[in-house]
Amino acid sequence: MSSRATLEFIVSYLVDQPDEVRIEEAEDGDTIIYDLIVHPDDIGKVIGRNGRTARAIRTVVKAAAAREDRNALVEIVD
Amino acid sequence: MSTNEMDPQTPEVEDVLSQPPARERARDGDSETELSLQQVLEDAVEDSLDFIEGLLDAMDLDGEVAAELRDDAIEVQISGESSGILIGRHGRTLEAIQDLLRTAVQRQAQSRIRVTLDVEGYRDRRKEAVENQAREMAERALKEGEAELPEMSAFERKLVHDVVATIEGVVSFSEGEEPRRRVIIQSEE
Numbered sequence: 001m002s003s004r005a006t007l008e009f010i011v012s013y014l015v016d017q018p019d020e021v022r023i024e025e026a027e028d029g030d031t032i033i034y035d036l037i038v039h040p041d042d043i044g045k046v047i048g049r050n051g052r053t054a055r056a057i058r059t060v061v062k063a064a065a066a067r068e069d070r071n072a073l074v075e076i077v078d
Numbered sequence: 079m080s081t082n083e084m085d086p087q088t089p090e091v092e093d094v095l096s097q098p099p100a101r102e103r104a105r106d107g108d109s110e111t112e113l114s115l116q117q118v119l120e121d122a123v124e125d126s127l128d129f130i131e132g133l134l135d136a137m138d139l140d141g142e143v144a145a146e147l148r149d150d151a152i153e154v155q156i157s158g159e160s161s162g163i164l165i166g167r168h169g170r171t172l173e174a175i176q177d178l179l180r181t182a183v184q185r186q187a188q189s190r191i192r193v194t195l196d197v198e199g200y201r202d203r204r205k206e207a208v209e210n211q212a213r214e215m216a217e218r219a220l221k222e223g224e225a226e227l228p229e230m231s232a233f234e235r236k237l238v239h240d241v242v243a244t245i246e247g248v249v250s251f252s253e254g255e256e257p258r259r260r261v262i263i264q265s266e267e
Contacts, residue, residue: 002138009136013129013182045185053181055256059174063166064137 003065003072007034010057015042031071034061043078119147122187126154129182130195133175139163151192154179161198169204170257172197173231201233208234212241212263216248219263227261229254235261 004023012018020039025032038046047054058074065072126145134141134156141158156164165172176195183193196202211227215238218225227238235252238261242250250263 002136005136005138006133009132010178013178014185048181052177056174056177056181059166059171060133060137060178063163063171063174067138067163 001032002067003032003061003070004034006064007036007057007061007074010060011036011038011046014045014053015039016045017042030069031073032065033073033075035075035077037077040078043076046076115150118187118189119150119152119191122183122189122191122193123147123152125183125186126152126179126193129179130154130156130175133178134160137163151194152183154193154195156195156197158198161200164197165200168229169200169231169234172200173233204234205237208237209241212238212261213245215263216242216245219248219265223267224262224264227263229258229260232259235259238263 004025007023008021011021011023015021015038017039020042022037024035024037026035027033036046045053046057048056054074054076061072061074123145127143130143130145134143139158139160141156141160141164143154143156145152145154147153163171164175166174172195176193179195180193184190194201208230215225215227230238239250239252242248242261242263247266248263249266250261252259253262254260
């Protein structure tokens with residue numbers, strides 16, 4: 001699934017502890033919901049100032065999902 | 079009311095804010111481990127290529143990627159058939175990828191290096207279109223008192239504000255929340 005690969009790739013570049021990244025996946029019709037879990041010290045890095053990084057992640061993951069005629073949501077679990 | 083739009087070029091990676099700029103850091107360390115600014119920038123060019131190539135790969139998209147240094151800033155270009163997907167509606171996907179690229183590169187370099195991304199010359203084409211639209215709407219505002227532009231990215235709103243600032247008798251400000259934020263132009267009377 002390229003939307004999942006896209007999320008994994010981006011997050012691996014942003015966090016200090018890539019080994020602590022977990023992605024849980026649920027489906028709701030055409031929508032894939034990704035729960036993103038990172039080390040507590042890395043949460044700020046995937047959210048960014050004013051949530052800007054989180055917004056960018058969601059936009060790009062959605063673009064990847066759209067290629068598969070899917071919608072994708074990314075929830076950052078804290 | 080403000081005519082100042084947040085500068086979309088402003089890097090915004092809080093984890094590097096505490097770091098001195100590369101130029102200063104290069105002066106620090108001892109002679110053996112010292113990294114020159116030039117070396118930091120060259121490494122950042124490689125990081126930019128790696129990030130975009132890896133992202134295209136993850137998204138399962140084809141594209142040619144080029145990155146070059148110009149005035150201590152990194153300019154990354156993607157070309158190929160995937161441009162529509164990479165640009166997205168109103169260029170929002172392009173903006174998002176640029177944000178992530180910048181964050182990733184600055185984090186790696188621990189320096190606020192300027193990084194811009196373009197896909198198939200989209201920014202230049204879009205810049206011209208947005209600036210024309212800004213001029214038309216400024217004229218309308220002069221006649222009718224107010225004119226509203228469609229929702230735009232921060233980069234595009236900045237282009238509009240810059241055009242309006244050169245036209246006498248009108249002011250501009252942004253209204254609404256992202257991603258619906260848009261520019262309003264008003265006559266000064």
